[in-house]
Amino acid sequence: MNRFDAMNLFVRVAEQGSFSAAASQLGVARSVVTRQIAALEEHLGVKLMVRSTRSLSLTSAGSAYLEKCRAILDLVQEAEAGVMEERLTPSGQLRVSLPLSFGLRRLVPLLLEFSRAYPEINLAMDFNDRHLNLIEEGFDLSIRITGQLDPGVIARKLATCRLITVAAPEYLARHGRPRHPADLTEHACMGYSPQANNRPLNFQVDGHMESFYRSYRLQANNGDVLAEAAAQGLGITMQPDFIVDDYLAAGKLQTVLEDFEPPVLGIYAVLPTNRYIPHRVRLLIEFLSNKLAGARAATER
Known part of the structure; x- marks a missing residue:
């Protein structure tokens, strides 16, 4: 008995609810289906199906085995499809x-x-x-x-x-440069929070992360908005490098608190x-x- 073929046949019979229907679908004699299922049950040592002249139903062992068979057959199909895809134009x-x-x-x-x-x-x-x-x-x-x-x-x-903390040169000229994250209490900060105090600015201080809660003077759900606001001198913000790199290169923003930059x-x-x-x-x-x-x-x- 080929167990893989027998599992596939068992799934067909269970889904069709009939030996005859499964045999017709596969184009084989009903006796072939019957022998394969009987051999599978003998191999497993349990009854998988209860059969009568009018109906077919799965035993509890048959129901559990059906789910496992489906999962195994799905994995085989996926594995074969993956190998075949490698030979075809990706689409x-x-x-x-x-x-x-x-x-x-x-x-x-x-x-x-x-x-x-x-x-x-x-x-x-x-x-x-x-x-x-x-x-x-x-x-x-x-x-x-x-x-x-x-x-x-x-x-x-x-x-x-x-993540880089930045401010415009003119803002720093007016308000001074923070030397420690704790100095941000004296500055206008801008961030992502939809509420004033529920999302902190995180910095590395003495080798570990510390959170600093600030009331944001300006909030947005997009970093480009916050970076532009900082470039216009409205305050200090912390943004990813891909947002502020161009501003830094153009001199519109400067980095602050470089020694406290959080992990990447x-x-x-x-x-x-x-x-x-x-x-x-x-x-x-x-x-x-x-x-x-x-x-x-x-x-x-």
Whole structure:
């Protein structure tokens, strides 16, 4: 008895609810189906089905075995599909969730390059800073920037970015330069919080992280807005390097509190599941990983 074939046959019979229907679907004699199921039951040492002239039902052992068989057969099918995909031109729908600022500033050029390289892949980009349920919302991949992933999240780290505290030269000329995070109580701070005091600014102080709570004079749910407000002299803000690098290069912003910079953030490709990953999704992850690593190396030279 080929156990794999017998498992497949058992699933067919259970789903059809009939030996005859399963035999007809497979194009074999009913006696072949009957013998295979009997051999499988003998091998397992349990009854999987209760049969009568009018009906067929699964035993409790049969119901449990059916779920395991389905899972095994699904994995085999996925494995074979993955190998076969490697020989074919990458194609199909690929829906990606992207953080707004990083997506527009860094990822759009890369994704357009990817789309040119793989024209058979239908790429759908969704720019949103929300934490999404990828399975419920139908995404194949999400790019997430965070200091720590939630437990159980399936992800690959693509790159890192720094958080930098900045202010405009004219603001610092008027109000002075903070020398310690505690000095921020004397300054106008701007941040992401939707409420004045529920989201702190975090800094490394004497080798460990400390949180400093400030009432924000200006709040927004987008870092580009906060960086522009800082460039116009409205206060101090902490933003990722990809948002403030151009401002710093142009002299519109200056760094402050450099000795207290928090740990780097990770840039992750987050997957909806750790099961079968389509070839087109793996291609995009590798593409972004290589491009982002190359861009980082170029800036460090």
